[in-house]
Amino acid sequence: MATPSPGYALTVRVETPSSAGATGSLVAAVAAAGGSVTALDVAESHADTLVVDLTCDVVDVGHGETVTDALAAVPGVTVRKVSDRTFLMHLGGKLEVVPKVPLKHRDDLSRAYTPGVARICRAIAENPDDLRRLTIKRNTVAVVTDGSAVLGLGNIGPGAALPVMEGKAALFKQFADVDAWPVCLDTQDTEEIISIVKAIAVSYGGVNLEDIAAPRCFEIERRLRAELDIPVFHDDQHGTAIVVLAALTNALRVVRKDLGNVKIVVSGVGAAGHAIIKLLLAQGAKDVVACDRHGAVHGGREGLDPDRAWLAANTNQAGFTGSLKESLAGADVFIGVSAPDILDGDDIATMAADAIVFALANPDPEVDPAAAGEHAAIVATGRSDYPNQINNVLAFPGLFRGMLDAGAHEITDEVMLAAARAIADAVNPDEVNASYIVPSVFDPAVAPAVAAGVREAAR
Numbered sequence: 001m002a003t004p005s006p007g008y009a010l011t012v013r014v015e016t017p018s019s020a021g022a023t024g025s026l027v028a029a030v031a032a033a034g035g036s037v038t039a040l041d042v043a044e045s046h047a048d049t050l051v052v053d054l055t056c057d058v059v060d061v062g063h064g065e066t067v068t069d070a071l072a073a074v075p076g077v078t079v080r081k082v083s084d085r086t087f088l089m090h091l092g093g094k095l096e097v098v099p100k101v102p103l104k105h106r107d108d109l110s111r112a113y114t115p116g117v118a119r120i121c122r123a124i125a126e127n128p129d130d131l132r133r134l135t136i137k138r139n140t141v142a143v144v145t146d147g148s149a150v151l152g153l154g155n156i157g158p159g160a161a162l163p164v165m166e167g168k169a170a171l172f173k174q175f176a177d178v179d180a181w182p183v184c185l186d187t188q189d190t191e192e193i194i195s196i197v198k199a200i201a202v203s204y205g206g207v208n209l210e211d212i213a214a215p216r217c218f219e220i221e222r223r224l225r226a227e228l229d230i231p232v233f234h235d236d237q238h239g240t241a242i243v244v245l246a247a248l249t250n251a252l253r254v255v256r257k258d259l260g261n262v263k264i265v266v267s268g269v270g271a272a273g274h275a276i277i278k279l280l281l282a283q284g285a286k287d288v289v290a291c292d293r294h295g296a297v298h299g300g301r302e303g304l305d306p307d308r309a310w311l312a313a314n315t316n317q318a319g320f321t322g323s324l325k326e327s328l329a330g331a332d333v334f335i336g337v338s339a340p341d342i343l344d345g346d347d348i349a350t351m352a353a354d355a356i357v358f359a360l361a362n363p364d365p366e367v368d369p370a371a372a373g374e375h376a377a378i379v380a381t382g383r384s385d386y387p388n389q390i391n392n393v394l395a396f397p398g399l400f401r402g403m404l405d406a407g408a409h410e411i412t413d414e415v416m417l418a419a420a421r422a423i424a425d426a427v428n429p430d431e432v433n434a435s436y437i438v439p440s441v442f443d444p445a446v447a448p449a450v451a452a453g454v455r456e457a458a459r
Contacts, residue, residue, distance in 0.1 A: 003385055004036040004057035009085040010064050011055045013043065017076040018050045025074050030056050033070035034063065055085070094166040095181075132205065132407065141180040141206040141400055143168045144197055146188045149213035149236070149271070152362055158184035161211055168210060168235075176397030176447045178404065180208065190216050194223050201228050205404050208396065209234040214270040215307055231403045231411050237275035239392035242399070242416050243438065244276050244335060244358060245283060246423035247390055250437040251333075251378045253429075255354040263287045263331045263352070267324055267366060268338030269297060274307055276335060277315060279420070282413040288315040289331075291324040292338075325350075332356065340364030345371035356380075360390055378434045387435040394423050394441060398450025405451065408458035418457035422449040 016022045023040055030037050035056040044051035054071070058064040064084075072079045102108050110116050124130045132138040147161035165182030172180035183200065185193055197207060197220075207230065209221055217234055224232040233239070252259060264285055266273050269292045277288055290297045290311045297304070298319050299312045320327060325343065328334060329350045335358045336343075343366050348357060354377040359365035362382040369386050372379045380388035399419050403411065426439040426446045439446050 004034070004059055004063075005385060006038075006057055007086060008058045008060055008064060009038070009055065010058060010067070011053050011083045011085055012068055012071055012079060013051065013053050013081040013083075014071055015078045015080055016050050016052060016074070018046065018048055022050055023052060026052060026054055026071060026077070029070045029074050030054065030067055033067045034059070035067040051080070090163055094163075094170050131202075135203075136179060137203060137205050138407075139177075139179050139404060140204050141172060141178055141208050141404075142183045142197070142200065142204045143172075143180050143208045143210055144183045144185065144193075145209070145211045146185050146193060147211065148188050148216070150211045155188075155213065158186050165210060168208070171393050172208075172397050172400065174397075175393060176401035176451065178397060178400050188213075188216070190219055193220055194227075197224055198227060201230060204230060206231045206233070206400050208400070209236075211236065212271075214274070215305060217271050218274070218307055225410070229409050231400070231409050233396065233399065233411055234271065234275075235392055235396050237271045238279075238411070238416055239395045239399075240272040240337065240360075240390070241275040241279040242395040242420045243390050243392055243423060244360075245279050245417075245420040246394070247358065247380055247388065247438045248280075248333065248335075248356065249420065249424040250427055250432050251356045251380070253432055254434055254437065255356065255377050257332060257354070260284045260286050262333055264289070264333040264335065265324070265327050265331045266290050267334070267336040267342070268292070268361075269308060269311060270337070272337040272360075273335075274311070276337065277311065279413070279416055281314060283417060283420075287317070289320055289327050290315050291327055295323040296320045296327050334358065334366075336360055336366035338366060340366065341368075343367040343372075345374050348372045348375040351376065353377075358390060378437065380437065388437050389441070390438065391441050394438060394446055395419055395450065398422070398447035399454050401447060402451035402454025403458055406455045406458040410458075412457070415454050415457045418453035419450045422446075422453035425449070 027037050035058050037056045039055040041053045042050055043053050058067055068079060068082055071077060101112055103112060120134050143165045145161045145165055147158035148155045150156050150161045150164055162182055162184050165184060169180035169182055172178040185196055221232060221234045266277055269290050277290055280288060296316055297308055297311045298316050298321055304312055325347050328347055330352050332352045333356045337360050340361050356378045357372045357376040358380045359367050360382045365381050369379050369381055380390050382390050426449055
């Protein structure tokens with residue numbers, strides 16, 4: 001199932017004889033090794049030799065070595081240097097601070113800093129409401145993590161999580177002109193995290209919690225929402241839920257089914273699964289079965305933690321007690337936010353006609369998308385190399401843009417439902433089909449539409 005990806009892009013500088021077929025031999029070698037050539041540039045040209053920069057996508061680090069060895073094996077070719085383009089992008093980090101005001105002469109400095117800035121400080125001290133008007137607070141979000149649940153990598157710590165938080169901040173700026181900054185905390189103590197975020201919140205207009213493991217993330221979000229006067233949003237929970245609901249809205253339009261009448265099976269009851277189920281219920285879903293590694297969550301199971309107990313009380317009204325595979329029989333919708341390769345095509349074949357499969361484990365889905373597509377009407381993943389990518393960047397930039405513009409602090413179900421509707425409606429009715437149920441992440445209309453919907457709902 002693995003295919004070459006831009007996430008593993010290499011540029012290999014080689015020296016080759018300057019024959020007529022030299023570059024063709026290089027391209028053929030990469031292709032034979034399973035790589036995908038994306039660019040070929042002649043860096044130097046001499047009478048007898050060429051120096052060529054060949055850029056290609058590979059599957060992983062080991063495959064990159066295989067491709068490099070294949071190039072080196074071409075007669076007369078010498079590999080000079082191999083550059084990993086992803087590592088090159090991250091050299092020195094992905095963010096910088098750029099002043100919004102000119103600082104070219106003494107008068108500028110006197111206004112931006114001392115002595116003029118003292119007047120601004122006094123104004124805020126006398127009227128705290130001026131803090132949003134006269135500082136970065138009104139357009140700044142803290143992207144907070146403890147590094148305990150990073151992507152599919154697990155508990156790798158706050159330092160290793162920093163590249164993800166940098167990327168998140170860059171997406172905020174690119175898609176919604178929100179200034180965000182990584183805040184990586186070297187603690188995984190719930191009370192300490194809450195205390196630190198509360199202490200630094202004065203500088204920020206919102207808090208985006210990221211990659212914090214369940215169940216700790218639930219308590220952290222609940223407490224911060226209750227104790228801060230700015231919006232707090234756990235993207236792994238609610239960002240995922242918003243985009244899943246948007247995609248499901250359009251998928252149901254394609255297969256002509258109604259949310260209130262379909263059977264939905266959710267695999268995974270961590271941060272994302274819990275939030276998805278809550279938002280589906282808020283939108284009107286009636287028949288939802290949540291499954292963890294032990295099978296369906298139901299009221300008869302002993303030792304349920306508070307969050308699973310809530311699921312047992314609010315889902316699976318029929319009291320089904322079987323496994324995930326057994327629960328799929330006759331289901332209209334499968335939503336996976338759990339683990340790779342836990343289902344196969346035969347399992348999907350037991351679902352109802354015109355089934356919808358969202359296999360969102362990353363990078364490897366719960367079921368091979370091709371195998372699922374043999375039986376399901378619509379298949380979505382979290383990957384960019386398949387149709388219907390469920391990507392949180394469709395939600396969080398516009399959501400925070402709308403909340404900051406509205407000066408609101410409470411992210412309610414109504415706010416999240418409005419964001420989901422805006423994303424779904426960004427796909428025109430005449431565009432919706434089995435391979436296009438969510439808009440492109442690069443569609444410039446999405447974030448403004450989400451922001452507008454959120455502003456109205458928040459106010």
